[in-house]
Amino acid sequence: MQSQPCLCDQTKTTLPRTHALLPTSRLNSRRFAKQHQPRLSSRNRSHTGARCTSAQPGIGAGTSSSGPQQEVNRRGPIVSDGRDVYWPQSFKEITEDAVKAVIAAIEKGHNRLEVEFPPLPTSDTNSRTSDDYIDANVRLGLSAAGMINAINGKRIHLLVPDRAEYVRSYKMFKPSLDLSDGMLTMGYLTEGRKGFMGGLSKLFGNNENAVASPGEAAAKADMYICVNASTVELVDIEKYVAEYVGDKPIVLWNLELDTLRADLGLLGFPKKDLQYRFLSSFLPAFYIRQREYSKSVAVAPYIMNYAGALFREFPGPWQVMLRQDNGRYVCVAEDKQRHPLGVVKQTLMQAMGLDTDKKGSPMAFFRTGYRVCSCQAGSLAGILASKLEHASASLVPECSL
Numbered sequence: 001m002q003s004q005p006c007l008c009d010q011t012k013t014t015l016p017r018t019h020a021l022l023p024t025s026r027l028n029s030r031r032f033a034k035q036h037q038p039r040l041s042s043r044n045r046s047h048t049g050a051r052c053t054s055a056q057p058g059i060g061a062g063t064s065s066s067g068p069q070q071e072v073n074r075r076g077p078i079v080s081d082g083r084d085v086y087w088p089q090s091f092k093e094i095t096e097d098a099v100k101a102v103i104a105a106i107e108k109g110h111n112r113l114e115v116e117f118p119p120l121p122t123s124d125t126n127s128r129t130s131d132d133y134i135d136a137n138v139r140l141g142l143s144a145a146g147m148i149n150a151i152n153g154k155r156i157h158l159l160v161p162d163r164a165e166y167v168r169s170y171k172m173f174k175p176s177l178d179l180s181d182g183m184l185t186m187g188y189l190t191e192g193r194k195g196f197m198g199g200l201s202k203l204f205g206n207n208e209n210a211v212a213s214p215g216e217a218a219a220k221a222d223m224y225i226c227v228n229a230s231t232v233e234l235v236d237i238e239k240y241v242a243e244y245v246g247d248k249p250i251v252l253w254n255l256e257l258d259t260l261r262a263d264l265g266l267l268g269f270p271k272k273d274l275q276y277r278f279l280s281s282f283l284p285a286f287y288i289r290q291r292e293y294s295k296s297v298a299v300a301p302y303i304m305n306y307a308g309a310l311f312r313e314f315p316g317p318w319q320v321m322l323r324q325d326n327g328r329y330v331c332v333a334e335d336k337q338r339h340p341l342g343v344v345k346q347t348l349m350q351a352m353g354l355d356t357d358k359k360g361s362p363m364a365f366f367r368t369g370y371r372v373c374s375c376q377a378g379s380l381a382g383i384l385a386s387k388l389e390h391a392s393a394s395l396v397p398e399c400s401l
Contacts, residue, residue, distance in 0.1 A: 098115045
């Protein structure tokens with residue numbers, strides 16, 4: 001398997017236009033590329049039955065992956081129909097897009113939001129430590145808070161899980177907080193809480209260089225951003241929302257909720273009903289989940305690697321994006337409902353021209369297996385989610401599953 005591609009890393013290579021959507025390994029076999037040239041002109045979506053449009057707006061501008069003609073189309077505008085092409089050049093651009101999506105969702109009345117994207121380049125994950133991801137999420141959260149404050153003047157309170165991490169992060173980012181004149185503040189999920197857990201959190205860390213009373217800053221805040229929380233701390237987020245946030249906007253920033261939900265119900269973790277009573281009320285405003293796959297073929301190069309991402313940017317739909325050689329992500333499918341990961345893989349395989357197994361054949365079954373997709377139309381989970389949404393529309397604006 002190749003290392004997972006990063007949205008911010010592109011190889012500035014010049015490819016023939018006829019091979020623009022083929023992975024690098026397939027360029028070694030001209031005969032295979034000619035026989036299995038992907039057809040993306042109609043954005044075929046047999047899985048979702050949604051509307052189809054062109055998927056190659058940026059490629060038609062030129063044959064090179066760089067140049068002024070394609071620079072105009074490398075990211076595309078934010079529209080309700082979603083993006084045809086997404087090609088950010090830095091994490092700053094990704095953060096700006098996430099902030100725009102969050103503000104658009106707040107203007108529509110959604111106050112519980114989720115933002116998810118890789119906080120660091122995924123090409124060198126083996127050399128990264130947990131502190132690197134913790135610091136990157138705090139840095140990106142503060143950057144997003146500054147952008148939101150510059151746009152609408154809201155006072156933002158950034159939350160970390162406990163006091164020990166709060167003291168460490170506060171010392172590290174104190175200059176940035178001081179420059180905000182009190183518009184950007186930091187705190188932790190158990191701040192101001194009485195009882196055993198609240199007193200225990202004060203035993204860890206040093207009070208030096210920490211704000212005297214972060215609870216006061218929390219009460220004055222207009223908006224909250226939570227970072228770096230784990231599964232066991234999801235309960236603390238729920239309690240914090242009930243105590244401080246109320247109807248104010250709160251954003252769960254890069255918590256990897258999809259991973260945290262998998263631990264619910266296990267020994268030592270919160271119960272599964274936390275998803276239904278609390279986590280399901282959060283709307284994914286900006287979401288990028290990268291995926292990479294491979295498939296064996298009978299001709300050279302024998303192993304075909306392809307990659308893409310599940311993407312959403314409010315108010316746009318959920319989109320399946322295919323990654324090109326130059327790092328550009330091109331939409332090949334979209335739907336109002338979220339695509340299960342099995343459908344994402346199948347859609348990317350069809351877009352690459354690798355879906356060569358006959359439907360119902362043993363090989364097709366061995367590749368896909370027996371899949372059960374939750375929260376789809378007609379399924380029991382989907383019916384229950386729909387009834388829950390209609391019964392409490394004010395509390396659960398949109399199911400995030």
